[in-house]
Amino acid sequence: MDLNSLSLLVEILEAGNLSEAARRLKMTRANVSYHLNQFERSLGLQLVRRTTRRVEPTEAGLRLYEHGRAIRNELLAAQESVATLGSTLQGRVRLSVPSGYGQLVMSEWLLEFKRQHPGIVLDVMFENRVEDLMRDEVDIAVRVMSEPPQNLVARDMGAVRYVACASRAYADEHGMPVELDDLRTAPLITAAVVGRQLRVAAYLDDERHEVLLEPTLISENFLFLRQAVLAGIGVGIVPDYVVMDDLRRGEVVTALDAWRLSIYGTRMVMLYMPNRHHTRAAGAFIEFILEQARRAGR
Template sequence: MDLQSLTLLVEILDAGNLSEAARRLKMSRANVSYHLNQLERSVGAQLVRRTTRRAEATEIGQRLYQHGLAIQNELQAARESASALGEGLVGRVRLSVPSGYGQLVMSDWLIDFKRLYPGIVLDVLFENRIEDLLRDEVDIAVRVIPEPPQNLVARALGPVRYVACASRAYAQEHALPTQLDQLSGAPVVTAAVIGKQLRISAYQGEERREVVLEPTLISENFLFLRQAILAGLGIGLVPDYVVQEDVRRGEVLTTLDDWRLSIFGTQMFMLYMPNRQHTRASRTFIEFILERARGAGAGGSS
């Protein structure tokens, strides 16, 4: 068994299937399968259970995966140490952030981070996928979810505060809802999960209620949703940071302020793999974002 074989095993299990591992390694699938078979013969045990869609580690495979991952991270740390002699911090961080929170809140943080650490390459994905969010070679993901997955490290970035709001022009022409149930029949402008019935959860003290919504406009792009709210297309249900400047200027009015509203969850989390020994670049980035989030005292959207 050599380092190349362990690297192959790590890539297969990180990718989730042989075809994706072959793409990442720039090898044919048949070649990946051959080298995996050779590794399993040398060990004398099955390391990976293959199905048509997935590749999952056996118990022995998981142990070897941990060793391979640790060796890879030590090598990366050694490279960083060598590169950093006489220079600033270097490395690469691949990050997945929600489209709305990433654009409207985190963009300034990421730019400030790059100014402080010009030698670190930031590879930023703006997306809202939840499923397998760390399989696409992502080091760190930021998401709003009701409960973080047990197989990931979750660092809280802050609460998520939704507001019910509308433009001043809309409010003058139509009565703003004053009761939660009125939202179910209102022209709602918001984001939604495709294929799922949209519900908003509302909290007041110990009371918790849910209202089924039938939006008139749905989008994952929160900049577009803000435009639609300002255009008077309906009642916006969006995170507070989306319209906070418009509210301050009096262009947007809020309602149902006695309720704490939530659609996707009440907390923003930073997520990463627990068994991955992060590089100095990743560790520095994690602490930087946590500090910024504490200073901002605000959560975000999905």
């Protein structure tokens, strides 16, 4: 079996379509298609099913992909182990982090990691949606969720605690929610998923309640939500790290403190593809960030 053809199959399936595979391999789409067809003919098997937008592996294609990926990863590990003998860590780590947590909590961790490993290139995206890591060429993603996707490795980074909060000036003038149902009528500031009703899950001891929310201000940018809370626009329902410094200074106050609130999930998790070869740079980054999260949670 031709290892180059096997490697081509891996690249095609990880890219998701022939055009993207061609871009990554710096080949023409026609050339990629030709070599794939030749590989299928040599085996006498169909390896992928083509649609207008994507390619999907057949059972035979999936088995070959798994073997091909393992072989590629071992080769990459061998190359890296030789290339980095006696040298400092080098390489690129592409990661996706939530806008608020990434900027308000992780930014100092990322800068410290860079100080310790100047040879590693960090390519950081601030976004909140869970996308296809393989398709988007993301090595590592950090997200808030309760149940991580089963097809990804999930490493726990600690609990996420939401708070109902407002500026002290707003609280003095309008008062704060006293009962959970008060959230139904309060001018709320929070994040929301497009096309999905926004609900907050609230836990009191072993009791679980759910309240449908109708925010007056919605954004996926948590720094903007923090500004809105400080400006006295309304009552924010945000993770506590968004307003932690403001709470310490007394500029923001909280309500419904007996309740444990959750909108998108209760845990911060690090996600990455299973069985993907991790460079020494990526491995060092993963362990560094997990250690920072452990310290922050103490």
